[in-house]
Amino acid sequence: MEYIPFNYYTISLLIGGFTALISGIVVLIHDYRRLENQVWFALTISTAIWSFGYFFMTISEERHAALVSNWILHYAAIVIPLFYYLLVLTITNTFKKNKNFFIFFSVLAFIFILINPFSFFVAGVEPKVGFNYAPVPGQLYIFFLFYFITVVWTGIITTGKAIRMEKEKAIRLRLIYTIIFTFAAALGGGSVFLTTFINYIPPYLLILFSIYPAISGYAILKHQLFEVKVVIAQIFIFILWIFILIRVLLAETLREQIANLVLLLITILLGIFLVRSVMKEVNQREKIELLAKDLQKANDRLKELDKQKSEFVSFATHQLRAPLTAMKGYASLMLEGDMGEISKKVKDAILRIYDSSNTLTTIVDDYLNISRIELNSMKYTFEVIDLKDLVQHVIAELKPMIEKTGLTFSFNVNEEKGYMVHADKEKFKQILTNLIDNSVKYTPSGSVTVSIQKNNGKIVFSVKDTGIGIAEEVMPKLFARFSRAENANKQNIHGTGLGLFVAKQIVEAHKGRIWAESAGEGRGSAFFVELEEVI
Numbered sequence: 001m002e003y004i005p006f007n008y009y010t011i012s013l014l015i016g017g018f019t020a021l022i023s024g025i026v027v028l029i030h031d032y033r034r035l036e037n038q039v040w041f042a043l044t045i046s047t048a049i050w051s052f053g054y055f056f057m058t059i060s061e062e063r064h065a066a067l068v069s070n071w072i073l074h075y076a077a078i079v080i081p082l083f084y085y086l087l088v089l090t091i092t093n094t095f096k097k098n099k100n101f102f103i104f105f106s107v108l109a110f111i112f113i114l115i116n117p118f119s120f121f122v123a124g125v126e127p128k129v130g131f132n133y134a135p136v137p138g139q140l141y142i143f144f145l146f147y148f149i150t151v152v153w154t155g156i157i158t159t160g161k162a163i164r165m166e167k168e169k170a171i172r173l174r175l176i177y178t179i180i181f182t183f184a185a186a187l188g189g190g191s192v193f194l195t196t197f198i199n200y201i202p203p204y205l206l207i208l209f210s211i212y213p214a215i216s217g218y219a220i221l222k223h224q225l226f227e228v229k230v231v232i233a234q235i236f237i238f239i240l241w242i243f244i245l246i247r248v249l250l251a252e253t254l255r256e257q258i259a260n261l262v263l264l265l266i267t268i269l270l271g272i273f274l275v276r277s278v279m280k281e282v283n284q285r286e287k288i289e290l291l292a293k294d295l296q297k298a299n300d301r302l303k304e305l306d307k308q309k310s311e312f313v314s315f316a317t318h319q320l321r322a323p324l325t326a327m328k329g330y331a332s333l334m335l336e337g338d339m340g341e342i343s344k345k346v347k348d349a350i351l352r353i354y355d356s357s358n359t360l361t362t363i364v365d366d367y368l369n370i371s372r373i374e375l376n377s378m379k380y381t382f383e384v385i386d387l388k389d390l391v392q393h394v395i396a397e398l399k400p401m402i403e404k405t406g407l408t409f410s411f412n413v414n415e416e417k418g419y420m421v422h423a424d425k426e427k428f429k430q431i432l433t434n435l436i437d438n439s440v441k442y443t444p445s446g447s448v449t450v451s452i453q454k455n456n457g458k459i460v461f462s463v464k465d466t467g468i469g470i471a472e473e474v475m476p477k478l479f480a481r482f483s484r485a486e487n488a489n490k491q492n493i494h495g496t497g498l499g500l501f502v503a504k505q506i507v508e509a510h511k512g513r514i515w516a517e518s519a520g521e522g523r524g525s526a527f528f529v530e531l532e533e534v535i
């Protein structure tokens, strides 16, 4: 053969042959015991035989050689759809279900194999569309086209069904790749039928048929892609060695031979080093992948447990509230003398019950709020309110408690003005109570000053005290869950460290700001809440 006409078609066929060959071998080497890899190998080898067969037919100088190539390529063409269908059945795990289809297609393939050498299948070969030779269909060839279309279509439907049923993303993706490669192969291969049947149309889409083994090989190994890297590195290094070895053998002078030999030694050493490091990297990555999967699972489980915990806390605290309210109610009735006269001693005892159930109610409310925040089920009913009225109301409620402590208490506000804000009244009442209550609790002696001010379209509520103050290192985590400073424990042993966390969540849900200031331990504290003013 003097020259090979390299054009789009012959190059497509060569690329197709080699990609099929490499793809088949890579997958088989990867794990030859797997059935799907064996089927894949059979499919790619027949694809390679077809591609090379077609290539030799188109460039053949002699009719007889072209005819032989044509027979060979048709044997391959007959089994390609069959192996493709078997591959689909293997990777979708539906062989048993579709066994009869497979047997039927196999019988058809067998008949075509028997009639392949006869002229009623392929009548012969003749020059077409720039090819030296291309097949001419015999009377029965049309049945081969039907067979091809039916098998491929059945495969596509089977894969489509499996995609719909499959829940795991990775496997679905793999099946989607399979559909893509089927279309590429069917369109590419189908275009060759056009040339066979209609003499003047060349197989424009042939390149699609050539690249399909690459797409599908990728799909087959999708779950072990990293290892493919190693194989590719190995193939590359191996080709390099062979290339340099040939140079050694073909060297014309001794000097050249020695130089090439040294080069060969270096590339062998470097190659081994390269492959090893790629392998190491791949192993590490695989380990990390596994670890990441485990972590993901553990994380999901923790999230689930956390949710269950929040639900449990929500349920339990809810159940605690009703008896607490009853205890408080009856204690208050007794204290007010509604149950008849009681001695001072009993009164003191009941007062303690009353105070304790009050503390307990606050704690239960805090936990209830926390679980609502965690479950995202906190409900707000916003309305426009005058903050001044709300603060006055809270102070009136806390007054008996404040008076007991003997602290100097003052409330600075401009009585003439309105301080309108958009807020959930009940929740805000809770925050203000908590902040004033904290200042009173954490101030052994001195004063507590509450004020409301307007500042650039904002309303700022503040409560300042001369109490135990907040150390600098406590400041950053003050509003975190369960955060309690050491000095706080001495002053108030009943605290939960939840009040400020809840307050921050609620204020943020109001699109407002909450913060604290303190000159340090023992030097008093100030808490601020800022909301947009409603005009």
Ligand code: ADP
Binding pocket: 434, 438, 439, 440, 442, 465, 467, 468, 469, 470, 478, 483, 484, 485, 486, 487, 488, 489, 494, 495, 496, 497, 498, 499, 500, 501, 524, 525
């Ligand atoms: P609790 O008061 O139940 O411990 P909070 O969330 O209301 O929980 O407060 C968290 C912590 O913030 C307190 O334990 C305390 O250390 C600190 N803190 C809050 N208010 C004051 C204040 N006015 N003065 C000093 N420290 C405070």
